[in-house]
Amino acid sequence: MNKDEISIIILAAGKGSRMKSPKAKVLHNISGKPMLYHIIKASQELSNDITVVIAHQKEAVVEQMQNYFDNINFCIQDSDNFPGTGGAMKNVSPKNEKVLVLNGDMPLITADALQGFIDTKADIIMSIFDLENPDGYGRVIIENSQVQKIVEQKDASKAQLQVSTVNAGIYAFSKSVIEKYIPLLSNDNAQKEYYLTDVISMAKEDGLNISPLLVDENSFKGVNSKKDLSDSEIIMQDKIKTAWMNAGVIMQLPSTIYIEESVTFEGECIVENGCRITGNTLITNSNIKAGSVIEDSIVKNSDVGPLAHLRPASYIEDTHIGNFVEVKKSSLKGVKAGHLSYIGDSQVDEGTNIGAGVITCNYDGKNKYKTIIGKNVFLGSDSQLVAPVTIEDDVMIAAGTTVTSGKVEKGSLAISRTKLRFIKDFYYKFFSN
Incomplete structure (x- = not known):
């Protein structure tokens, strides 16, 4: 028929x-x-x-x-x-x-x-x-x-x-x-x-x-309560994950993983335990490590996590995203962001290293602005990039630097630190009162 x-x-x-x-x-x-x-x-x-x-x-x-x-x-x-x-x-x-x-x-x-x-x-x-x-x-x-x-x-x-x-x-x-x-x-x-x-x-x-x-009750199960909703979710999740595993995706402890109906995998992929992958996400030849969350993003030839968060409209290619890194509405290609960073409304090019504690300051309370980071840029730990800002190729940003100018020119070092001072015996004076 x-x-x-x-x-x-x-x-x-x-x-x-x-x-x-x-x-x-x-x-x-x-x-x-x-x-x-x-x-x-x-x-x-x-x-x-x-x-x-x-x-x-x-x-x-x-x-x-x-x-x-x-x-x-x-x-x-x-x-x-x-x-x-x-x-x-x-x-x-x-x-x-x-x-x-x-x-x-x-x-x-x-x-x-x-x-x-x-x-x-x-x-x-x-x-x-x-x-x-x-x-x-x-x-x-x-x-x-x-x-x-x-x-x-x-x-x-x-x-x-x-x-x-x-x-x-x-x-x-x-x-x-x-x-x-x-x-x-x-x-x-x-x-x-x-x-x-x-x-x-x-x-x-x-x-x-x-x-x-x-008929099979698992296919014709009605949902009349939120408990039924939860029971049906478990069945639906098992179907989705089984289909992807049969298609070649490796899943570690799949019962701990949540994958929405709209997610797509291509090539050799690994999803470790505790991950949540949602929206129109495409993952190609990548390893999503334990506890990571990916929403409406594209990940190609990369590893993400553990405990990383890709928020909607992120594009990650040939990139390492480490633990406690959050990316939002950004494109990273050939980048290393090892840990504890926030990259929002940004474009980051190949060869760039993002140190621990780096954040893009993309929101001024009213509007959001874009950060452009070129090739082979070294962003030192605990630096802040106040958008809108452009970091050209082959730039070094010293640890602890806040970049507020509109552009850092190619080949430059950007550094902003106050002079380090020592006050002798301050500890004892402070706690003696």
Whole structure:
């Protein structure tokens, strides 16, 4: 089945009150992207007709998703008059004959995990899994390999609550089933909601074929609380890191490493324990040492850390970044910065050595300014460069120097120190009082 033969509807209208957050549930992040992002990304591998049903914080949901995707349809649920999953389907008009209905709070779904819905032939296909503790899930009653009905927990009898087969919340319908049964849904239940699950019982009464599909809980795990969010993050992180290790990245103690979905590795890379790598970071043929943080940066043929911090828009190539070095919005090529330095809004050229305690003073309280450092510059320990400033090639900055002029010319030594004085017996005089 190609992308033009299946439509996908993603239900993302709920408030997610159990998240105990002012943020819409589907906008909570998993590995650096909103939950809904991950579901749409997987859906795009299967379909060209994707509709997201929204209501709560609908403007925020649309705005964030449009940062990532084009050609996504949005449908607003009339949640006041038609609450519930069935109500969410009221105004949706899928284009294709097979319609896959997903939930916006299942960020671990992949295209491969959904393949069973595409391959199975039935009027309705519904996902199930068996749980030791099914609390909170709708129970699925199955007889002779066919779904007989679904009972929501709040409407279930004591006997039905003993059933361990639960509704995983994903369905595939033929378009004709949606067109026939969604208009017939009623809210005659304990919660006065329109349940999509009621389609199952109506279709069963009419003799339609309803096939259960056993799925992996790790791929269809719903997020209803911040504990669920944390559990899903662990699973997502394991998938991301496993994929990169299978692609050749060496990771030491991978359970201690956090890598976002948007990070990319190339060539022979090592990531040591305790690292955090986020945003649109690219790492090529480099060693990221223990405890380092890299955000939205590019690192090529370099080593970073331990305990270094590359803030957004840093470009590091053929460079050694040592422990407790922070770089922000700077380009360093062929540079050594061994320890305890801050390099911000700077351009540093090859052959330059940045001593311990060197900082670029790039902010005057109102504006930020750039520091340009040329080739083969030696920056002595505890020196400060007050931007805007240019250090030309082959310059030495003496330890403890503060450079405030606009330019240090090629081949120069810059030194600014007060004369060292000794006051005899000052220690004893000071503490004698």
